[in-house]
Amino acid sequence: MKINELKNLLKEFETNVSFEYDLKKKNWFNIGGKSKVFYKADNLKELVNFLKKLENKERIFILGAGSNTLIADDVFDGVVIKLSKNFNNISLMGEDIIIAGSAVLDKSLSEFAIENNLSGFEFLSCIPGSIGGGIRMNAGCFGKEFKDILLSIQAIDTQGNIQTIHSKDIKFEYRNNNLPDDLIFLSASFRGTKSEALKIKVETEKLKVKKAENQPTKIKTSGSTFKNPINQTQKKVWELIKESVHLDKSFGDACISEKHCNFFVNKGNATFDDMINLINYVSKNVFEKTGIKIEKEIKILK
Secondary structure, eight states, rough: HHHHHHHHGGGGTTTTTTEEEOGGGGTTTOOOOOEEEEEOOHHHHHHHHHHHTTTSSSSSEOOOSSSTTTEEESSSEEEEEEOGGOOOOEETTTTEEEEEEEEEHHHHHHHHHHHHHEEEEEGGGGSSSBBHHHHHHHHHEEEEEEEEEEEEEEOOOOEEEEEEEEEEGSOOOTTTEEOOTEEEEEEEEEOOOEHHHHHHHHHHHHHHHHHHHHHHHSSSSEEESSSOOTEEEEEESSHHHHHHHHOEEEETTTEESSSTEEEEEEEEOOOOHHHHHHHHHHHHHHHHHHHHOOOBOEEOOO
């Protein structure tokens, strides 16, 4: 639809809708152009109304923390939806179940678990994204994944229908699952194991130290660029990259991190094309050297 048509259609949401909205500051790479429409959902009732009004007439992309997303420099011809702080609540149900909104940061859920003497959430302290994004890609690190603690999710499809899905009904894979792409995650319930807060804190700090020693922080990066190639080799993807690529290779301001070669960095003013060229260069060289096709872990919006 044309901008004027959308402005008329979405008039009742005008306080939360922006047109030709700049996305560059909404992702950790600090790369990207604009979205034709940007909608910040205040609450569930309004989100349902918005989706029903839109009637699937536009492409929809859900933007979480932006910690795992590379955005093209031109205009995204669709609607980017971001959930507000009203989807950022955490609560305890019973002794060992936590319910968290999908906008909750992973590290916030980990901290809440410590406060309530629940273990199993320690690994989340090292994942920079939000709950919604973590579910979408079955995020994980240090041998643990979302599927290990997830009980159920509450979601809404692009037609405004709300549903609850139990984890036993979801087929999880490494950094993936079979949930439909048109689902917007609202909240999720997780089960932990009762333990002592001090023991949980000690384990959490161990993981944080391990991450700090091996992964770049406080720079323009977006986490692991490629997935580890399951069932193709015993080697991690960073080992394959190290064997196959000159690690000082760069395209514009897009370069490979000196600390971890599966992390790509925007040194300053990298463009989308710079980063894509680096990603393609690395995957091509790994395949030519090892015969292994490596898949991107980051999500690309274009």
